[in-house]
Amino acid sequence: MASLSTVGDARGINVGFTVHDRQEALMSATKSSDQDIYPIGAVVGSSGSGKTQSLAYSAYQYSLEGRPVIVIDPKKGSDLSAAFGDACVTYSLDSFAGSSGGLGGSGGTGVCDPLRFSKTPADGINTAVSVLHDVNVWPHGSRQNLEADLQAALKYGVAHGAKAIGTALQIAKADGEASAELADPILRQSRTDPMFGAIVGLDDKGKVLSASEGITYIRVGNANLELPPMGVDQASLGLTQRISAALIRMLVFGSAEALRDRRGVLMTRPRLERRRGARSRRARPADSLCGWGEE
Structure with missing residues (x-):
């Protein structure tokens, strides 16, 4: 009517x-x-308004359409796997980047390494330079001077067979194409920090972020993910906060890459990556990006 x-x-x-x-x-x-x-939608509301139930039901419906669905849940201790049913494959950040067991190991796993999950080497290099620039493990004042050298070193390593950030830097350093000042802080942080090691792989082989058929649910679990408050200047953040934000960003980018050309859906909960500039927009989105967050 x-x-x-x-x-x-x-x-x-x-x-x-x-x-x-x-x-x-x-x-x-x-x-x-x-x-x-633009493939972006949002559901906003106060606590207790039903956002989580809406997310779970929406993901379930999309999976019934035969679409691959990735749900990223950055809320510590949250577990929605039972709500998604048997069609769900669940991963925990504890195993992605934990200090022991699962996919984590001691560091350098590279599960979310952009050189691994990107469809093209150029996309991977650009994303890697962007995320390493944002995390900034170099001494104070060195970041701007090293950005061009970092891109050249990664490009050299990839051209010589590297499939991860760490191995690309190791190759470039061994061949005199990367200085110790550039490469060593990144490699050292990857070995000692499992969260950073999930972004910077030290081995070309291993697990990589991917999407199964049905629902792929990525939860934080009990991992020490210290996300910064919204709207805070990046320069004022501590290293742990910068790494946590970068890991979530790579989870979002990697998920979008895993869904590329599959007509899938990427769904998120509060406090996720905001696109902040030209470098942050290099990764192509999934067909749909939906967010559920506080008003």
């Missing part, structure tokens, strides 16, 4: 009903790519 209200897309998952005449509101997973518009 012409008098009935219309909300949402023509097809997709159910996200609710109109207030007065109870017409279904739908959200498409592919309208953004089909019509070349």
Whole structure:
């Protein structure tokens, strides 16, 4: 009937009903790519308003459409795996970057290394330079002077067969294409810090972030993830906060790469990566990026 209200897309998952005449509101997973518009949606609300239930139900519906779905949950101790059912494969950041067991080991695992998950070497190098520039493990005042050298060193290492940031720097350093001042702080931090080691791989082989069919659920677990408050100047953050933010950023970028050309959906919970500039926008998004957060 012409008098009935219309909300949402023509097809997709159910996200609710109109207030007065109870017409279904739908959200498409592919309208953004089909019509070349930004693939971002958000659900906002105060605590207890039902955002988590909405996220779980939406992910489940998208999986029933036969789409790969990745859900990143940065809330410490949260576990939604039971809500997603049997179609869910769950990974914990404890095993991605923990100090023992699982995928973690002692460091340098490179599960979220952009040289591993990026579709092209150029994309991987650009993303690696951006994230290492943001984390900044070099002595004070050295970052700006080393950025061009870092890009050249990574490019040299990749051209000589490296598949991870750490191995690319090791090759470049051994061949005189990277200075100790440039490479050593990165390699040392990767060996000693499992969180940073998840970003900077020290071996070309090993696990890499990927999306299974159905729902892939990535939870923080009990990992020591210290995310900075929203809107805080990057320069004022401590090293642990910079690494935590970088790891979440690489989880988002890596997930988007895993879903590329698969018409999938990437879903997140509060306090995730905000795109902050040209360098941060190099990774192509999934067909849909949906966020559930506090108002």
